[in-house]
Each structure stands twice: as C-alpha cells, then as structure tokens.
C-alpha cells in the first residue's frame with residue numbers, strides 16, 4: 001500500500017523531529033482548484049496593473065503554494081441574501097503572501113496587507129459593486145494531500161480552524177500559476193486612507209461601466225445578479241455564505 005504523503009508528514013511531525021515552524025512541504029507546491037476549475041490564482045483572476053478583478057466563468061476556490069513559502073488565493077462565490085433569497089450576491093476575493101506550517105501540522109497564511117482585494121456585489125442591497133482592500137490571515141488547522149480515489153489526481157483538503165473540511169481542490173499546475181510573490185502594491189493603495197468605519201480596507205464603488213480586465217465585461221449589478229441565479233441553478237453545493245467580510 002502506498003501511503004499518501006500527508007500521512008508521511010504527520011508521522012514525521014509525531015516523532016517530534018521537526019523543531020522549526022518555518023517548514024514548507026513540497027507536496028503542497030502547485031496550483032489547486034475546486035472541481036469546476038475556472039477560478040484560478042494568477043493573472044486570469046486579478047490584474048494588478050489595472051487593479052481589476054476578472055470574473056471567472058464558474059465560481060470556485062483556488063490556492064497556490066511555492067516551495068519557498070509563498071501562497072496566493074482566489075475565491076469567487078455566490079452569497080445568500082437572507083432578506084430576499086431570490087436575489088443573491090456574489091463575492092470575489094484575492095490575496096497573496098507567505099505561509100508557514102506549524103509543528104502541529106497547521107497551515108498559517110499571512111497576506112501582504114496592501115495587495116489583497118475584494119469585490120462584493122449585492123444588487124438588491126446596493127446598486128454598485130463595492131471594491132475594497134482585503135487582508136485576512138488564514139489559519140488552517142491542517143491539510144492533507146493525497147490521490148483522489150475517483151479522479152486519480154492529486155487532491156488537497158484544507159481543514160479550517162473549526163474542524164470543517166473545505167471543498168476539495170485538485171492539482172491544476174505544478175509549478176504553480178501565480179502573480180509575482182513580492183508586494184505588488186497596486187493603485188488602490190495610493191493616496192487613500194482607511195476610515196475609522198472600515199479600518200481593514202479602503203472602499204471604492206465600481207461604476208456600472210467598470211471594465212473587467214481581459215474579458216472587457218461591463219461590471220454591472222444586473223450582470224452579477226444574473227450570475228447569482230446561475231450559481232443557484234448549478235446546485236446548492238456551490239452556494240455558500242460569505243466567508244468573512
């Protein structure tokens with residue numbers, strides 16, 4: 001029987017031979033994405049030169065890890081609207097930074113604060129999509145890399161701090177597809193100051209003629225609303241609440 005590498009890692013950690021928390025794990029290296037494989041890290045999701053987020057054709061989650069301790073993540077999903085369930089919203093989030101694996105097997109990802117971005121569209125609450133900075137450190141309780149028994153490809157399960165296992169992700173690229181790992185510090189950072197109301201990020205409203213990167217799509221709330229309906233049509237599995245805002 002072939003032991004998945006995550007078991008090997010756990011065994012190593014259990015023997016206490018890993019003293020440092022500055023560990024990287026080569027089995028994590030690559031770009032991982034949920035099954036639809038349309039939301040990916042890298043320039044297809046975020047364009048730092050024009051400071052644009054580019055709408056993927058399907059919702060999903062993607063993480064990339066390098067062998068020298070850097071990560072990047074892209075999230076795109078529908079969010080429910082409790083006040084009007086027929087009118088969901090959508091959210092895109094992007095961050096990058098550095099990661100460490102703790103001696104307890106946890107995975108901590110610390111973003112470069114000025115670089116993260118969030119685009120939130122709640123057409124029935126707000127006529128504009130809201131584009132803000134986004135900066136959230138993520139601590140995963142653990143992770144597991146193994147060959148998926150059905151698809152026969154490498155799979156990554158991340159366990160959140162509350163013990164919940166995230167949607168599985170599958171290896172898409174190795175080496176990973178990522179934007180440069182150093183601070184990009186794109187234009188949104190320039191000349192803006194956080195208000196006391198929103199310390200974590202600086203908001204800007206995206207006008208309805210906002211262009212969406214290479215797709216040159218008009219980012220208008222009707223478009224987002226239409227996408228929201230598409231998600232719920234695809235199936236309840238893709239329908240999440242907001243991760244954090």
Ligand SMILES: *[C@@H]1O[C@H](CO)[C@@H](O)[C@H](O)[C@H]1NC(C)=O
Pocket residue numbers: 037170171172
């Ligand atoms: C995922 O999408 C990428 C980019 O289109 C493609 O290169 C890759 O082969 C796809 N992987 C899977 C598992 O479908």
Ligand SMILES: *[C@@H]1O[C@H](CO)[C@@H](O)[C@H](O)[C@H]1NC(C)=O
Pocket residue numbers: 113114135136137199200201
């Ligand atoms: C980013 O988040 C960290 C942790 O919450 C916080 O200490 C830091 O001040 C934030 N930075 C910015 C620029 O918002």
